[in-house]
Amino acid sequence: MKINKEGYIIIGVTGLICLAIWLLVYCCIDTRSVYLWFMAGFLLVFWFFVAAFFREPRRVQIHDDELIFSPCDGRVVVTEVVNANEYLSGEMMQISIFMSVTNVHVNWMPVAGKVEYFKHHHGRFLVAWHPKSSTENERTTTVVGLKSGAKVLIRQIAGFVARRIVNYVAAGDVVEQNSTLGFIKFGSRVDLLIPKDSELFVEIGDPVIGSQTPIARLKRKA
Numbered sequence: 001m002k003i004n005k006e007g008y009i010i011i012g013v014t015g016l017i018c019l020a021i022w023l024l025v026y027c028c029i030d031t032r033s034v035y036l037w038f039m040a041g042f043l044l045v046f047w048f049f050v051a052a053f054f055r056e057p058r059r060v061q062i063h064d065d066e067l068i069f070s071p072c073d074g075r076v077v078v079t080e081v082v083n084a085n086e087y088l089s090g091e092m093m094q095i096s097i098f099m100s101v102t103n104v105h106v107n108w109m110p111v112a113g114k115v116e117y118f119k120h121h122h123g124r125f126l127v128a129w130h131p132k133s134s135t136e137n138e139r140t141t142t143v144v145g146l147k148s149g150a151k152v153l154i155r156q157i158a159g160f161v162a163r164r165i166v167n168y169v170a171a172g173d174v175v176e177q178n179s180t181l182g183f184i185k186f187g188s189r190v191d192l193l194i195p196k197d198s199e200l201f202v203e204i205g206d207p208v209i210g211s212q213t214p215i216a217r218l219k220r221k222a
Helices: 005-028 034-053
Strands: 067-069 074-084 090-098 106-108 113-121 139-145 151-157 164-167 180-185 189-195 214-217
Touching (some): 005 034, 005 180, 074 189, 090 214, 113 164, 139 164, 151 180
Antiparallel strands (some): 067 214, 090 189, 106 180, 113 139, 139 151, 164 180
C-alpha cells in the first residue's frame, strides 16, 4: 500500500494545520487537561483519515481482451442502455459506479487499446447519483479503441464533495488494461459506455473492486 502522488501536498498541508491547531490549544489550556489530549487524538485520527483518501493499493494487473474490468472501487448505481452523444453515437450500455469517501479513489483503465479521444469538461458539482451529473458535472471523457474494433467510453465525474479530477492519459496514447487511468479526489462516480451487446456481469447495488472485478464481456466476433 502506498500513497498516490496526488495526495502529497494535501496530506502535508493538513498535517501542518492540525499541528498548528494543537499547539494553539496547548498554549491556551492547562496541559493537564484531558481535553488537550482528546484534541490531539481527534486531530491525529482526522489526519490519518485524510491520508487514507489517497491510498493506492498494489493489485495484480489482469489482461483479458474479452473482459471489461471495473475502473474503480465502489458500487454499481446504473445499468441501462443510453444514446451516446459525445464522440460516439448510437445505443450503448452504460454502467455507472459510485465511489464513496471511504473507497480507494484511484481509477484504472478497464480495457486495453488506443486512446482515440479525450476531453475535460468544466461543469457543476451535483451529487454524483443525480441523473444529470453525467452530462452537467465537471468531468473527463476518454474513449479507447480496442483491437477488435469496439470502443469503450470512460467518464470520470466530480461530485458534491469531489472537486478535482486527474487523468493521466491523452489522445493517441496506447494503454494497457488495468493500468492507472487517473484519480478523483474524495470520490465521486465513473461511467462506462460499452457496446450494447456485451454480456453484463453486474447488477445495480453490486460492490466492485477497481482493476479486479470483471463487469462485462465483449461479444466475440463471428
